[in-house]
Amino acid sequence: MLTTVNNVDTERSLKMTLDGEEVSFSDGETIYEVATRARREIPTLCYDDRLEAFGACRLCVVEVEGIRNPVASCTTKANDGMVVKTRTEAIEKHRKTLLELVASENRNLDVNPLSGYASQELTKLVDIYGARTGRFQGKKSGTTNTNDKNPFILRDYDNCISCYRCVRVCAEQEGDYAINVMNRGFHTQIIAEFNNDLRDSQCTFCGQCVQTCPTGALGDKKALRDAETEGEIKKTRSICPYCGVGCSVDLLSKGDKIVGVLPAMDGPANEGALCVKGQFAFDFIQNADRLKKPLVRRDDGELHEADWDEALEIAAQGFLRAKKRYGRHSIYGVASGRAPHEAAYSMQKFIRASFGTNYIDNCSRA
Secondary structure, three states: OEEEEOOEEEEOOEEEEEOOEEEEEOOOOEHHHHHHHOOOOOOOOOOOOOOOOOOOOOOOEEEEOOOOOOEEOOOOEOOOOOEEEOOOHHHHHHHHHHHHHHHHHOOOOOOOHHHOOOOOHHHHHHHHOOOOOOOOOOOOOOOOOOOOOOOOEEEOHHHOOOOOHHHHHHHHHOOOOOEEEEOOHHHOEEEEHHHOOHHHOOOOOOOHHHHHOOOOOEEEHHHHOOOOOOOOEEEEEEEOOOOOOOOEEEEEEEOOEEEEEEEOOOOOOOOOOOOHHHHHOOHHHHOOOOOOOOEEEOOOOOEEEOOHHHHHHHHHHHHHHHHHHHOHHHOOEEEOOOOOHHHHHHHHHHHHHHHOOOOEEEOOOO
């Protein structure tokens, strides 16, 4: 907020009272954003900070002095002088009742963490608020789509709570608009275009819908293959090897086996986004056909295992023979788009300096 002092515009600090503590905030911030920065834990189910606030789940409601009814903190802008209470007896009772209602519709509250990045959100909140009471029973919404034969995404809509995070991330983040909402009330259903399989839609299988789902209604089929594999799930930060963008990923492993991939929400290059290869194409890591040692072709015409010194020496001699017999323009280099910048630089230097040509390209150029 700007104020004018002696004809000079100056920025005035905005402050609000949050649970009895005065905190500063910037113009345009919501109560939820201010509270999160001030380390106040406000529960949500429909909120993803990458998406436009929706205000559907009503778990994030807070009391604001001067406003009769609680307001959704994720959609309500903070105002100067505002007095907010994030946790009162009435608010906490309201949250527990909402969670009991949500839990009553779900077939399974104990979702395997391999389902996706956010798959434990409902489970954790239900346990925190002691909402496994079962006192609300009745009609349920959402029908699991067991007929969709795509190899990547489980569509278990018996666990859907209609938060629409999947629909919104597909539209707002990916721009694909591959999934949408059909019907209303207890007949609400998440569908692909014209209620077809995902394979027949605009879906690119980036997995963003899976990773934002807070209930496991959308799950990672490939990771869930190892749901019964013994061992604790370990998370290891790494970089996706498929192109030069450098997307950050968290590799999920049990023992010495990679069982799944999660996008790193704090990854500087991708901010939680991945393509289909980065998300699902990790089987090559443990493929039985993967080479573990370099192979060289010997006089018998067959490939044999060798050490790196021998393999590099044979490769170098091959380049020299080709140059001597066919000339320098017989050698052409194509750098891998999966390699880092330093490797690409070394590759072009190898072709230009060693052979005196500009016959060098990169597979990611096109």
